[in-house]
Amino acid sequence: xxxxxxSIGPIHAQHAVSDTPSQRDLAEDLAWARLYRVxxxxxxxxxxxxxxxxxxxxxxxxxxxxxxxxQTLHTKALADEQNERTVAFFRAIFxxxxxxxxxxVKSFFIGIHxxxxxxxxxxxxxxxKARVSKAKARIDVLGKVPEVAQTxxxxxxxxxxxxxxxxxADPAQASRSSKAA
Numbered sequence: 001x002x003x004x005x006x007s008i009g010p011i012h013a014q015h016a017v018s019d020t021p022s023q024r025d026l027a028e029d030l031a032w033a034r035l036y037r038v039x040x041x042x043x044x045x046x047x048x049x050x051x052x053x054x055x056x057x058x059x060x061x062x063x064x065x066x067x068x069x070x071q072t073l074h075t076k077a078l079a080d081e082q083n084e085r086t087v088a089f090f091r092a093i094f095x096x097x098x099x100x101x102x103x104x105v106k107s108f109f110i111g112i113h114x115x116x117x118x119x120x121x122x123x124x125x126x127x128x129k130a131r132v133s134k135a136k137a138r139i140d141v142l143g144k145v146p147e148v149a150q151t152x153x154x155x156x157x158x159x160x161x162x163x164x165x166x167x168x169a170d171p172a173q174a175s176r177s178s179k180a181a
Contacts, residue, residue, distance in 0.1 A: 035065060045072035 021029075038044040048069040052059040059066050142148045 032062070032065070036068070039065060039068045040072055042072055042076040045069040045076075049073060 035048060039048055048065060052062070052066045
């Protein structure tokens with residue numbers, strides 16, 4: 001059933017290629033085989049993509065390697081995004097949640113204190129009075145002496161200071177204002 005085609009002799013291209021590969025060809029094949037093994041590691045994949053994006057001929061000869069490298073980089077990007085989401089989740093649980101719980105407990109106790117605590121007047125009365133400065137205390141003691149009391153009342157902030165009325169710089173205005181009065 002199967003017919004054999006007649007042999008027409010060796011093809012022209014077969015004469016140019018020797019049966020034993022050269023050392024350079026072996027080294028090149030080993031390098032590509034090594035790249036196929038390490039292309040699943042993101043740093044190696046990034047280098048392969050960078051090289052092949054700059055060399056379209058190598059990209060067309062080794063499309064499978066290029067696609068594996070791109071897939072590795074895409075997988076790494078997806079894994080990085082998942083890691084970021086996981087870290088954000090745990091950060092929310094272990095950092096934000098306790099802070100929110102503490103705020104809730106604080107507001108709870110403040111609310112209980114407002115409902116069942118003493119009125120505001122009692123709170124102000126129970127607080128200690130602010131310390132009076134030594135200078136203020138000394139002035140109060142000296143203010144009880146009659147001669148000093150008269151001098152101190154001239155400096156008291158409750159007495160309004162008398163400010164002389166401003167005189168106009170123009171004599172014509174001065175005469176008008178005195179006639180108007």
